[in-house]
Amino acid sequence: MGIAHHVWMAASYYALTHIYVLLLAPDLALQQAEAGLALGRERVSTWWFNCLATYAALAHIQRQELVQAEAFLATIMPRGQQPDSLAERRAAWVWGELALMQGQPSLALEHAEHLLASAPGANEVRSQPIPALLKLKGEALLALSRLNEARTALEDAKRGANERNDPSLVWRVQRSLGQAYHLLKHEEQAQGEWAAARKLIEQLAATIENADVREHFSHTALSSLPKEKPLLARRATASQFGGLTERERQVASLIAQGRSNREIAETLVISYRTVETHIANIMYKLSYTSRSQVAAWVVEKGLMNPPM
Numbered sequence: 001m002g003i004a005h006h007v008w009m010a011a012s013y014y015a016l017t018h019i020y021v022l023l024l025a026p027d028l029a030l031q032q033a034e035a036g037l038a039l040g041r042e043r044v045s046t047w048w049f050n051c052l053a054t055y056a057a058l059a060h061i062q063r064q065e066l067v068q069a070e071a072f073l074a075t076i077m078p079r080g081q082q083p084d085s086l087a088e089r090r091a092a093w094v095w096g097e098l099a100l101m102q103g104q105p106s107l108a109l110e111h112a113e114h115l116l117a118s119a120p121g122a123n124e125v126r127s128q129p130i131p132a133l134l135k136l137k138g139e140a141l142l143a144l145s146r147l148n149e150a151r152t153a154l155e156d157a158k159r160g161a162n163e164r165n166d167p168s169l170v171w172r173v174q175r176s177l178g179q180a181y182h183l184l185k186h187e188e189q190a191q192g193e194w195a196a197a198r199k200l201i202e203q204l205a206a207t208i209e210n211a212d213v214r215e216h217f218s219h220t221a222l223s224s225l226p227k228e229k230p231l232l233a234r235r236a237t238a239s240q241f242g243g244l245t246e247r248e249r250q251v252a253s254l255i256a257q258g259r260s261n262r263e264i265a266e267t268l269v270i271s272y273r274t275v276e277t278h279i280a281n282i283m284y285k286l287s288y289t290s291r292s293q294v295a296a297w298v299v300e301k302g303l304m305n306p307p308m
Helices: 006-022 026-037 041-062 066-074 086-101 105-117 131-143 147-163 167-183 187-205 211-223 233-239 246-256 261-268 272-286 291-301
Strands: none
Touching: 006 026, 006 041, 026 041, 041 066, 041 086, 066 086, 086 105, 086 131, 105 131, 131 147, 131 167, 147 167, 147 272, 167 187, 187 211, 246 261, 246 272, 246 291, 261 272, 272 291
């Protein structure tokens, strides 16, 4: 502001808008967005104007003001138009989020699948997941009662969010993944996902300096999850081992024995992709980055040969 650099001002307003959306503080987000948008499209470039409008729409969705959210998105691109730029792809993602809130999960799924299929590198074998889109896809499938497909998409979303070190997205994916497991009658996994989400919320809240914002974030985030149930025996055991489930402890033990992912899959009679998911969960829960660290932890905990 001191040098009247409108582009940098718009970028700063956008960053603050994004942060307040993550903090579940839509009123504060809209204050920043409106200040940025007041600079005018001609002074800040279409890119920053569209970024601000997109996150203003997300803030209105958080406030369940769906008409206002639709109006902001329409300034970027009409509903149903195929996106031609990164800014329009982001708007198309939020159109999908809006469709889900409007009770149109089939339309939300269509948005998510098109964006995933048209992403750069989507056809490459080693292409990276786009966790926000996979979350949208999983939640749309959940709303359509396609539970196994929803679980797969949400597990992929969690893996991608962990790989990107995005805890603000991880806990929201875990919230939906817990619901998928609950509906699939896998109550232990459901409670495990929700417990992990609560832990992340507490960790994120501890980084918020403003007491009012911190309290609002904690209350809003935690109240969006089911009430916590008393620890079951198996969950109590898991809590003694860094939160690892029995299956994750088995995978960790095989890592310590020097087994490859393919060998682990064959030993446990599970898919290679499931092994990758288990390993990603292990690394995340233990805050490790290498298999050697996992192996040392297994030895320390006396888990070299857990029951299969």
